[in-house]
Amino acid sequence: MTQNDIIAPENLVYSKPELMNDTTMHYCPGCSHGEVHKLIAEIIEEMGMAEKTVGVSPVGCAVFAYRYLDIDWEEAAHGRAPAVATAIKRCWPDRLVFSYQGDGDLACIGTAETIHALNRGEHIAIIFINNAIYGMTGGQMAPTTLIGQKTSTCPYGRDPEIHGYPLNITEIAAHLQGTCYVSRQSVDTVASIMKAKKAIRKAFEASMQGLGSSLVEIVSTCNSGWKLSPVKSNEWMRENMFNVYEKGDLKDTTNIK
Amino acid sequence: MESQEVKLMKGNEAIAHAAIRCGADAFFGYPITPQSEIIETLAALKPWETTGMVVLQAESEVASINMVYGGAGSGKRVLTTSSSPGIALMQEGISYMAGAELPGVFVNVQRGGPGLGTIQPSQGDYFQATRGGGNGDYQVIVLAPASVQEMADFVDLAFTLAFRYRNPAMILSDGVIGQMMEKVVLPPMKPRRTEEEISKECPWAAMGRPKSRKPNIITSLELSSEVMEKRNILLQEKYAEIEAKEVRCEMHQCEDADYVIVAFGSAARIAEKSVELLREEGIKVGLFRPITLWPFPSKEIVELSKGKKGILVAEINAGQMVQDVRLAVNGTLPVEHFGRLGGIVPDPSEIMEALKSKLVNK
Numbered sequence: 001m002t003q004n005d006i007i008a009p010e011n012l013v014y015s016k017p018e019l020m021n022d023t024t025m026h027y028c029p030g031c032s033h034g035e036v037h038k039l040i041a042e043i044i045e046e047m048g049m050a051e052k053t054v055g056v057s058p059v060g061c062a063v064f065a066y067r068y069l070d071i072d073w074e075e076a077a078h079g080r081a082p083a084v085a086t087a088i089k090r091c092w093p094d095r096l097v098f099s100y101q102g103d104g105d106l107a108c109i110g111t112a113e114t115i116h117a118l119n120r121g122e123h124i125a126i127i128f129i130n131n132a133i134y135g136m137t138g139g140q141m142a143p144t145t146l147i148g149q150k151t152s153t154c155p156y157g158r159d160p161e162i163h164g165y166p167l168n169i170t171e172i173a174a175h176l177q178g179t180c181y182v183s184r185q186s187v188d189t190v191a192s193i194m195k196a197k198k199a200i201r202k203a204f205e206a207s208m209q210g211l212g213s214s215l216v217e218i219v220s221t222c223n224s225g226w227k228l229s230p231v232k233s234n235e236w237m238r239e240n241m242f243n244v245y246e247k248g249d250l251k252d253t254t255n256i257k
Numbered sequence: 258m259e260s261q262e263v264k265l266m267k268g269n270e271a272i273a274h275a276a277i278r279c280g281a282d283a284f285f286g287y288p289i290t291p292q293s294e295i296i297e298t299l300a301a302l303k304p305w306e307t308t309g310m311v312v313l314q315a316e317s318e319v320a321s322i323n324m325v326y327g328g329a330g331s332g333k334r335v336l337t338t339s340s341s342p343g344i345a346l347m348q349e350g351i352s353y354m355a356g357a358e359l360p361g362v363f364v365n366v367q368r369g370g371p372g373l374g375t376i377q378p379s380q381g382d383y384f385q386a387t388r389g390g391g392n393g394d395y396q397v398i399v400l401a402p403a404s405v406q407e408m409a410d411f412v413d414l415a416f417t418l419a420f421r422y423r424n425p426a427m428i429l430s431d432g433v434i435g436q437m438m439e440k441v442v443l444p445p446m447k448p449r450r451t452e453e454e455i456s457k458e459c460p461w462a463a464m465g466r467p468k469s470r471k472p473n474i475i476t477s478l479e480l481s482s483e484v485m486e487k488r489n490i491l492l493q494e495k496y497a498e499i500e501a502k503e504v505r506c507e508m509h510q511c512e513d514a515d516y517v518i519v520a521f522g523s524a525a526r527i528a529e530k531s532v533e534l535l536r537e538e539g540i541k542v543g544l545f546r547p548i549t550l551w552p553f554p555s556k557e558i559v560e561l562s563k564g565k566k567g568i569l570v571a572e573i574n575a576g577q578m579v580q581d582v583r584l585a586v587n588g589t590l591p592v593e594h595f596g597r598l599g600g601i602v603p604d605p606s607e608i609m610e611a612l613k614s615k616l617v618n619k
Contacts, residue, residue: 052465054331066474072463074330075476077353080323083315087327087335088463090311091283095465113323116316 017041019050023067030230032220033062033129035187036100039197040127041069043204044096053096054088056081058110060102061135079110082117085124089207096208098125104134107143107169114169121178121212125203128170128215130245131222139225143167146244151225166244170217174250180212182251186219186242188234199249206254219245264441268402268434271409271441272338272364273298276310279413280447282333283311285324287343290376291432292366295338308449318343322350322363329359330475332455332462334416338364340432341382342373345390351425352391355492356477358461360419362412364428366435369600377600378432380522383577386429387551394489396496398426398503399550401521405439407548413444420458422499429550431573433523433602500552510536511543511561516616518608519545519558519582520571528571530605531612540617550578555585567591567616571608574598591616 005011019041027033044053050071057065059078066073076084081099089097106114106128117124133151134140140153144166148157158166174182181203185196196218203214219241221233228236266274273295276284286296296314304310315321321337328335339347344365354361365386369379386399398418400411411428419426455462463473479485510532511517520528525546535542545561547554562568567590570579579594586592595611597603 051467054463070472072466072473074463083320083323084327087324088331091328091331091333112316113320
């Protein structure tokens, strides 16, 4: 079998979504961001919304998300993505508007914007990458850093006496009246990737049907920040994060299959 | 004709009516004294049922300005209004808007500071407005209304300038102008722009990408120093163009004057009376009123100062615009300052006495 046979359309089993361009990603090898980017690109294409989507990127590792997906983007100030997305959606109700944010952006500096956009029931979807650490600035403590987890600003491990407790903002979101769909997923296995895709798709659909706001948390790895190999990072995540950040739908009032 | 009807209303109310009439697409704001009538008036007028304008009470001034960023980045005419402490909270967003070159409008109905300060009027935010309270090298177009009529007229003007230059524009008012009632002729109704008109006027806007063009990215971020310097140089060139083309000011009885009072906003209204009182005493005084605080009318002041004996800058602050006047005239004639602080609004006679003691009888 030659290479041409392999890439013949009838033999094609996988292709990169059209909306994803060929720009080399700045993400570290093993990082979860690339996988989630791809899912979002696939979903926008499948929904036929390529020309009607505006993404809002955060401050953090995903600050350059706009380089990789060929849709219109606004890059928000640190933590303000839900406010930016609120305005875009209110001004353009027929557009698909989502924000893409990390734990520091969404659950720390932007807590107010996150809670209030969700509680207003804005017709937006928020994609939340939780890797329990500040990746972009070099591995500092995040609001979601686990008790005992070592980071550069809690080098002896997170101590609740000093640093307080991990913030489980997704659980909070599920209790807000404005949310219609709140889910927590991961992208560490093929099966989990399929589930994460379904969840993001539901969040996007719900926003276009005007059912309320949605939050999809992706429990993610940061092998550079955690100082582990990509494989070990996945193991560490399963062992340590999944029991604190339990996967599954926390709330679903959408009736979307 | 309905649009020519003379109404009696507060400056704050005039802002709300003017925003709807000039085809604004959205208002995002957070209540703060002395400007809460703006959002209250908008909520009562329900423009979402008539023009389709969005009105939303945000969770904070921080959120408000970032909503303006979001809406402006998608090509819409969006404004927010606040007062001094709230405007302080917005500085990050304003800097981001300047960096991303977004055409939003914000109104500051100033009150006394620093800190939580007082709810009484002040002009203490002149530096914040004209120097840029946020980070980086940037400028905001600043219009200073001196009447309820100008509150109404400057909303559309601010949007026009903001979109002409893709730059944030501020209306720097204060508690006097916001709260006082005057006669006003509201601007005529102008329809909101259609999607087609927005695409044409704002080909850079992030509003969904048709296959025919590349993605539009709204950002102020650039990690390459070489590229970032070029972006900054382009910004500076834009600011130079604004300085060359958009200076606005007004002169009153300056031709035969020996002395000139320079004042903006409510202080200029008060100083008009001081000019009258001084002339009754035989002292020839004129009034120069900058309408744009940035770009500042430096050339006009230099021209005006020729042959004059002195300038008194009357402000409701500790001496802020006086620095720009001194920079402009560069030591060629005495420039003195008079101001009241803490929310005290001066009486015309106080400005008159200051001019006499600091310049005439010196």
